Amino acid sequence: xxxxPGTFLFEAWTARFALMNGLWVxxxxxFFSIVLATLAGLLMGVVLSYAWWPLRLLARAYVDFMRxxxxxxxxxxxxxxxxxxxxxxPPYWAGVIALAAFATAHVAENLRGAVQSVPAGQxxxxxxxxxxxxxxIWYVIVPQAVRRVLPPWVNTxxxxxxGTTLLSVIGVVELLLASQQVIARNYMVIDFxxxxxMIYIVVNFSIAQLGALLERRFSYIRY
Amino acid sequence: MSDQVLLQARGVRKSFGxxxxxxxxxxxVRQGQVVSLIGASGSGKxxxxxxxxxxxxxxxxxxxxxxxxIGYRVADGRRKRLSETKVSAQRARIGMVFxxxxxxxxxxxxxxxxxxxxxxxxxxxxxARDIAGHWLDRVGLGARRGHYPYQLSGGQQQRVAxxxxxxxxxxxxxxxxxxxxxxxxxVAEVLGVMxxxxxxGMTMLVxxxxxxxxxxxxxxxxxxxxxxxxxxxxxxxxxDRPENERLKGFLGRFHAMFGQAV
Numbered sequence: 001x002x003x004x005p006g007t008f009l010f011e012a013w014t015a016r017f018a019l020m021n022g023l024w025v026x027x028x029x030x031f032f033s034i035v036l037a038t039l040a041g042l043l044m045g046v047v048l049s050y051a052w053w054p055l056r057l058l059a060r061a062y063v064d065f066m067r068x069x070x071x072x073x074x075x076x077x078x079x080x081x082x083x084x085x086x087x088x089x090p091p092y093w094a095g096v097i098a099l100a101a102f103a104t105a106h107v108a109e110n111l112r113g114a115v116q117s118v119p120a121g122q123x124x125x126x127x128x129x130x131x132x133x134x135x136x137i138w139y140v141i142v143p144q145a146v147r148r149v150l151p152p153w154v155n156t157x158x159x160x161x162x163g164t165t166l167l168s169v170i171g172v173v174e175l176l177l178a179s180q181q182v183i184a185r186n187y188m189v190i191d192f193x194x195x196x197x198m199i200y201i202v203v204n205f206s207i208a209q210l211g212a213l214l215e216r217r218f219s220y221i222r223y
Numbered sequence: 224m225s226d227q228v229l230l231q232a233r234g235v236r237k238s239f240g241x242x243x244x245x246x247x248x249x250x251x252v253r254q255g256q257v258v259s260l261i262g263a264s265g266s267g268k269x270x271x272x273x274x275x276x277x278x279x280x281x282x283x284x285x286x287x288x289x290x291x292x293i294g295y296r297v298a299d300g301r302r303k304r305l306s307e308t309k310v311s312a313q314r315a316r317i318g319m320v321f322x323x324x325x326x327x328x329x330x331x332x333x334x335x336x337x338x339x340x341x342x343x344x345x346x347x348x349x350x351a352r353d354i355a356g357h358w359l360d361r362v363g364l365g366a367r368r369g370h371y372p373y374q375l376s377g378g379q380q381q382r383v384a385x386x387x388x389x390x391x392x393x394x395x396x397x398x399x400x401x402x403x404x405x406x407x408x409x410v411a412e413v414l415g416v417m418x419x420x421x422x423x424g425m426t427m428l429v430x431x432x433x434x435x436x437x438x439x440x441x442x443x444x445x446x447x448x449x450x451x452x453x454x455x456x457x458x459x460x461x462x463d464r465p466e467n468e469r470l471k472g473f474l475g476r477f478h479a480m481f482g483q484a485v
Contacts, residue, residue: 124278125325125384129339129391130315133307139342143329220371221329 008191015182022178023199029096029174030161036100037160038153041107045145046137048112059108066105072166074098079170095167099160106156107149114148115141119223147221154211158204165200175199227254229426230275230395234284237270244270246450247284252395252443255424259437261461262447263473268430271447272397275428276319277310288316289394315343318388319397322404324380326372332359332383333368336390344391358386362416378409382416389420396420398429434477438462446470 012019047059066074078098082089089097118141126136168177179196183189230252237245245267252258260268273279275286277294286293293313295302305313326335336355340346346354359368362382364375372380381401388396398417402410414436421427421440431437437444437458444461446454446469454460454467465471 119325121321121323121325122327125319125321125327127278127311127314128276128317128319128321129387130311130343131339132311135342139338140327144327147329218329220373222373223328 008188011182011186011188011191012195015185018178018182019175019195022173022175025092025173025178026161026164026175027203029092029099029164029167029172030157032096033099033103033160033164034157036096037103037107037156040100040104042111042142042146044104044108045111045115045149046142048108049115050137063105063109066102067109069102071099071102071163072169074102075166075170091167091170091172095164095170095172099163099167102163103156103160106159107153110149110152110156111145114145117148118144144221147218150211150215150218154208157207157211161204161207162200228252229254229256229289230428231287231290232271232275232284233287235271235274235281235286236283237267237274237279237281244450245274245281248447248450248452250445250452250455252426252428254426256442257421257427257429257440258443258445259429259431259441260445260447261431261434261437261473262453265449266447267450268447269399272319272399272428272430275395276314276317276397278319280304288313311343315339315391316394317397318391318393318395320381320384320388320399320401322400324372324377324384324404326380326384326387328372331369331371332364332375332386335372335383336387339387339391354390355386358390359383361389361419362386363412376409377405378412381405381409381413385413385416385420389425394426396425396427398427398431400430400432402431402433434462434474446473448473 044059044062047055048063051059075095075098078101079089079091079094082094122140122144123136126140131139164172164174165176167174168180171177173181175196179192183192228251230250232248232250235245235248235250236243248267248271250258250271260271262268270279274281275288275293280294291313294310295304296309297303326332327338330338333352333355336358337348337351340351340354341348356365356368359365362385364379364382364386367375367379367383372383375383385401401417402413405413410433414433417427417429418436418440429437429441439458441458444456444458445452446461446465446467448467448469454465454470461470462474465474
């Protein structure tokens with residue numbers, strides 16, 4: 001354990017490829033999880049809001065199940081569970097699937113709330129011009145709901161990025177595990193954990209800024 | 224004005240739970256006519272209007288548009304509820320303007336008018352834009368076509384809403400207390416647009432508390448009271464020779480407010 005700038009810079013430079021690779025794995029796994037969760041979550045949110053009741057019930061059960069489960073358990077379950085059924089998924093993709101499955105529930109639930117908060121008059125106006133049900137949802141309700149769902153969606157994205165640290169337990173060498181491996185060689189515990197923490201903060205801060213930009217971009221959607 | 228009956232209501236009934244809101248409404252709207260529904264709050268005017276556009280389903284009686292029953296078809300002597308697609312097609316033939324405008328906030332004025340043209344009538348973007356431009360010009364908002372609803376005043380929003388409804392070339396246009404949510408100085412611009420439409424022969428069914436407008440523009444006035452048509456007739460009959468006691472009371476309150484102008 002040291003906090004010596006010269007030694008740290010030397011060690012960091014030596015480990016630069018391992019760390020960059022870790023950051024890359026963190027960013028790509030976050031990205032794939034976010035994309036999957038957003039698409040699946042939008043779909044499931046519409047199901048939660050409008051679908052035929054048995055489907056709605058199923059989606060409801062899924063959301064409640066996922067919200068009650070620790071993400072770490074879900075990750076272990078996905079990886080070892082799939083292996084038990086002789087489905088060999090690389091740890092990276094098992095992790096992405098688990099994170100996406102978790103975040104899908106959050107996106108879906110947030111979208112349902114957003115859909116409900118769109119004023120009833122919007123649906124009536126859409127009916128009045130003769131739009132059929134799918135068109136009413138797609139062209140009138142969803143755009144307004146998406147605007148409302150943006151702030152919680154950014155939160156979910158941040159949770160996913162932080163959640164990728166848990167993939168280290170199934171052996172995915174993301175930024176945290178990469179840092180640990182470096183520390184195992186040079187024992188500079190504080191230095192490299194601190195650096196990892198800073199990198200996570202910078203990544204998440206950038207995402208939050210991007211979210212704020214999107215919110216401003218859609219700020220014309222108001223009543 | 225032709226004599227052809229466009230909208231025909233016979234014995235229309237509607238209940239919300241145990242409360243019967245419409246207790247058998249009979250009403251005809253002829254092509255090119257402006258028919259106004261007046262009456263106190265809770266008399267069933269708005270509910271009737273919403274039944275015509277299938278925003279509410281009536282429980283009994285018939286509403287016929289061009290002779291076709293609204294909301295159901297008769298097969299083997301029994302009523303069958305129309306499919307969602309058929310209901311949407313019927314709604315496309317009837318325009319509606321709401322008290323609270325209900326413009327789509329994520330679309331510009333032009334986008335609001337274009338949505339139905341492209342997604343319901345299947346017109347191309349360019350043609351829809353031309354039609355939208357034409358109608359926005361007609362309601363005096365050609366220069367605001369690129370504005371979003373929040374950038375428009377209440378009166379302007381309501382005029383866009385009227386353009387959105389008229390652009391669909393509906394057989395019938397419904398107005399549900401369209402000036403009630405407006406500041407007094409904005410009411411005239413909206414009534415002006417409605418009057419122009421009426422003069423051009425648009426068939427309109429209007430729920431309104433603007434008695435001067437109702438008297439001036441309507442061909443036929445229906446006074447509703449507690450879910451029934453209490454008296455119906457020409458504006459002169461309703462306003463100058465009211466027979467129904469409740470109508471006299473109702474008009475009395477307006478006379479008290481506005482003097483003998485009404």
